[in-house]
Amino acid sequence: MPTARAARRAVTRLGAVVLTGALLAACGGSSDADSADGGNGKITVTVDLFGSFGYKEAGLYAEYEKLHPNVTIKQTDTEDEADYWKSLQTRLAGGGGLADVQGIEVGRIATVTQQQSDKFEDLKKYGAESLKGQFAEAKWAAATGRSGEVLGLGTDVGPEAMCYRTDLLKKAGLPTDREELAQRWSSWDGYLELGKKYKAKAPGKSAWLDSVGSLYSIMIGQQKERYYSASGELIWDENPALLEAWDRSVEAAESGLSAELDQWSPQWNQAFAAGSFATIPCPAWMLGYIKGQAGDAGQGKWDIAKLPGGAGNWGGSYLAVPRAAEHKKEAYELIKWLTAPEQQEKLFRKVGNFPSSTGAIDKVADTTDPYFSDAPIGRIFGDAAKAAPVQVLGLHDQSIAQQITNALSEVERKGTDPDKAWENASKGVANTLG
Structure with a gap:
């Protein structure tokens, strides 16, 4: 997951461990007063997430409950990460109404580590330090x-690619081969130029891409420094890479290349099945979301190519x-299992969330996806x-990021001068940061 907003995401992750009798005992059957529901030895571990992490859809909750007959997992979720984060705060x-497990989007993790470490368990007390070698160094360090507290275990990452509708491109007289497209749009200039050609012969009322907000989010994901410098200085309003992403997004809006859809809105969801746009910048976690919204009728109509302008996250x-x-120890055992390599591999193969x-990364290198025209998703996202x-x-x-994408939406939807x-984005950031 989700993730742009947070990416949302759409967001996703998991792994499987060989469970010994000692681990089974640790995960359930505790006689502690705070680990049993109703005093019958059975507990309900609550999980609160945003977007689509894919655990339920991939059957991982059911698998865990089978391994732990005394545990029931109850998940709640909020589609929009911004709404989720506000409620979580x-x-x-x-101090009340919190689940045993809470999802944290990568764009929020610095807030947790720098300002809210007293609100979350240090997972080292449950043995998390032994897991460090399982995760990419940057993923572990960020939490x-x-x-030195370990405040969360990483689920997925969001390597980026470009998803596209082969049927729509074909009707517009454009190439559909993923390798040829990767060459044609090797730069963002090339991507926008191809979009203008698409617009000239676009079938129906379809647009080149879903929204300029998604274009901005994918471009800024290609940068090491975005809103802050490596030294922690706020640089967003003078960062050349960010300004370039803004300018390209404005160009797309003013060229009429966007379907003008707010990501995660009901209209955006419906547009996947309706064929309202030909391309969408897609981190790996977006694949499961596309399948869910486009449905069975979309199988074979979608494909995936390398992203313009280089790799990003x-x-x-x-x-x-x-x-x-309420159930801290049991919650830790659950997230330890969900984020283990075996479960992360399963999750990618089933719903597309990249480990x-x-x-798990090397294990999924050979993965292809029949829904996306047998695209070699393991290689594409692995290379990214x-x-x-x-x-x-x-x-x-x-x-x-939210203030900037809101401002781009004004350009896109209202024709506001860039x-x-x-200026509106700058005021919004100033108000947000206080």
């Missing part, structure tokens, strides 16, 4: 607090245990993951 402040998440959780586990920069994560990344929209 309210509950963290009040490590200033005093958009999204990826963590699973954390609040200090106010953050180093042990290896080439993507290690991003600088800042305290307010997600909030700044300079005025940038």
Whole structure:
């Protein structure tokens, strides 16, 4: 997951461990008062997520419950990560209404490590330090607090590619071969130029891409420094890479290449099945979302090609245990299992969430996806993951990104002058940061 917004994401992750009798005992059957529901030895571990992490869809909850007959998993989720985060902040402040497991989007993890380490369990007390070697170094480091606390376990990462509708491109007289397209749009200039050719012969009322917000998000995901410098300085309004992403997104809007859809809105969801756009920048976690929205009728109409402008990362998440959780130990055992290499491999093969586990990445290299015209998704996303920069994560990344995409939506939907929209974004960031 989701993730742009957070990417959302759409967001996703997992792994399987050989469970010994000792582990089974640790995961269930506890006689502690705070680990049993109703005093019958059975417990319900609650999980609160955003977007689509894919655990239920991939059958992982059912598998875990079978391995642990005394555990029932109850998941709640919010589609929009911004809404989820706002609600989570309210509950963290009040100390009530928190699930045993809470999802944290990568754009928020710096807030957790720098400002909220007292709100989440240090997973080292449950043995998490032994898992460090399973994860990419950057993924592990991002969830490590200033005093060395381990505040979450990584689910997926969001290597980027471009998803496209072969049927729509064919009707517009454009190539559909993924290798040829990768060459034609090797740069973002090439991508926009091809989009203008598509617009000239677009079938029906279809657009080149879903929204300029998704274009901006995927482009900024290609950069090491985005909103903050490596030294922690706020640089968003003078970062050349960010300004370039803004300008290209404005160009797409003013050229009429966008379907003008708000990501994660009901209209955006419906557009996948309706064929309202020909291309969509897609991190790996987006694949499961596309399948869910486009349905069986979309199988074979979609394909995936290398992203214009080089590799990047958009999204990826963590699973954390609040200090106010009712079943802390059982929650840790669940997230340890869900993020283990075996489960992360299963999750990618079934729903497309790319592993953050180093042990799982090589195992999925040969994966293809029949829904996406047998695209070699293991190779495409694996190459992108290896080439993507290690991003600088800042305290307010997600909030700044939201203000910028809101401003781009003004240009796209209302025809607001780009300079005025940038001014609005600057005011929004200033208000957000206080």
